[in-house]
Amino acid sequence: MNTQWQTSGSMSQSKLSAVSTLYANYAAKLFGYIFEVVKNQSVAEQYLVAVFNDVPNEIDDFLKTGANALCRLQMMARKKLSEFFETLDNETDKQALQNLQPLANNKYVAMMSPLQQQVFYAIHYRGHTIAQVAAELSKSNEEVKKVLKQCFTIIRNGRDNERLHR
Amino acid sequence: MKDYIDSGALEVFVMGCATDEEVEELLYMKAKYPEVNEALKQLEADMEKMAQNAAIAPPPRTWDKIEDEINSLILTEERLNKPVQFRAYDTGYGGQPKTPAADQYIEVEGASSHMRLHKAWRYVFAAVFILGKIFLGFAIYFYLENRQAQEQIKELKTEIKELRR
Numbered sequence: 001m002n003t004q005w006q007t008s009g010s011m012s013q014s015k016l017s018a019v020s021t022l023y024a025n026y027a028a029k030l031f032g033y034i035f036e037v038v039k040n041q042s043v044a045e046q047y048l049v050a051v052f053n054d055v056p057n058e059i060d061d062f063l064k065t066g067a068n069a070l071c072r073l074q075m076m077a078r079k080k081l082s083e084f085f086e087t088l089d090n091e092t093d094k095q096a097l098q099n100l101q102p103l104a105n106n107k108y109v110a111m112m113s114p115l116q117q118q119v120f121y122a123i124h125y126r127g128h129t130i131a132q133v134a135a136e137l138s139k140s141n142e143e144v145k146k147v148l149k150q151c152f153t154i155i156r157n158g159r160d161n162e163r164l165h166r
Numbered sequence: 167m168k169d170y171i172d173s174g175a176l177e178v179f180v181m182g183c184a185t186d187e188e189v190e191e192l193l194y195m196k197a198k199y200p201e202v203n204e205a206l207k208q209l210e211a212d213m214e215k216m217a218q219n220a221a222i223a224p225p226p227r228t229w230d231k232i233e234d235e236i237n238s239l240i241l242t243e244e245r246l247n248k249p250v251q252f253r254a255y256d257t258g259y260g261g262q263p264k265t266p267a268a269d270q271y272i273e274v275e276g277a278s279s280h281m282r283l284h285k286a287w288r289y290v291f292a293a294v295f296i297l298g299k300i301f302l303g304f305a306i307y308f309y310l311e312n313r314q315a316q317e318q319i320k321e322l323k324t325e326i327k328e329l330r331r
Contacts, residue, residue, distance in 0.1 A: 012240040029217035031224040052232045068210040075182035145174030
């Protein structure tokens with residue numbers, strides 16, 4: 001019986017240690033991502049804490065071979081942030097948020113066209129599905145996927161250019 | 167396979183907005199074609215690079231908050247998973263009763279200094295208050311009556327003494 005408790009205790013410790021490693025590697029990236037959406041350090045910190053508090057429940061998904069931890073964390077954050085958008089108090093807040101330029105500081109996104117930015121922002125920051133974005137822009141799902149692919153091409157080209165200039 | 171990579175399905179997966187069918191299809195393609203796996207890794211690297219570009223160090227005490235929260239969750243989980251052991255308290259050696267371990271008691275004393283009562287108690291309190299007033303009135307009345315009677319007895323005694331003379 002004692003051994004069982006000790007095993008459960010050591011499992012809990014290993015979970016905490018796994019979360020600690022994830023935090024060390026990805027907290028800054030995730031905090032930057034959340035901050036781009038909420039534009040407030042204190043609010044962004046609360047979301048970061050909420051995301052990492054949920055990590056022990058989903059630690060098995062992180063430990064799967066081939067799973068990308070940052071993408072997984074961003075998905076969790078996106079889910080939490082969708083609640084942020086839903087709980088905006090009034091129309092003025094919603095309008096103010098829509099008028100924000102969340103991507104202005106991101107040099108990769110700054111290279112995208114307005115349509116590409118619109119698609120990338122809706123999916124990456126607001127957590128919209130392809131179907132939602134397609135309906136918003138009156139386009140087909142395939143067209144939206146193509147635009148998203150173009151966004152990644154721009155990011156990769158920017159990345160490659162950086163390598164060349166080093 | 168190239169058409170699949172060019173369709174944007176990998177980008178949709180990396181962004182976490184793929185449907186269940188799309189995820190299944192991707193996992194199948196990834197297992198079957200190494201090129202798909204390679205393209206996926208490239209996209210993940212793109213995401214990492216972009217996130218790196220926007221990275222901001224979180225406030226210094228953030229990890230402590232997360233650690234505290236997770237530790238408290240772990241403690242709660244361990245308590246819930248711990249099997250409950252019920253046993254009768256028998257007397258120990260030498261007739262000394264065995265005392266149960268301290269952690270087997272449930273703390274019932276609340277932290278609040280206030281208590282809540284059912285509204286029906288207000289009628290009881292009102293009745294007690296009114297009865298209290300009535301008894302006080304009777305007490306004063308009988309005290310005065312008693313004092314008056316004492317005075318009358320005193321006067322009568324004086325009169326009797328005078329008559330005897």
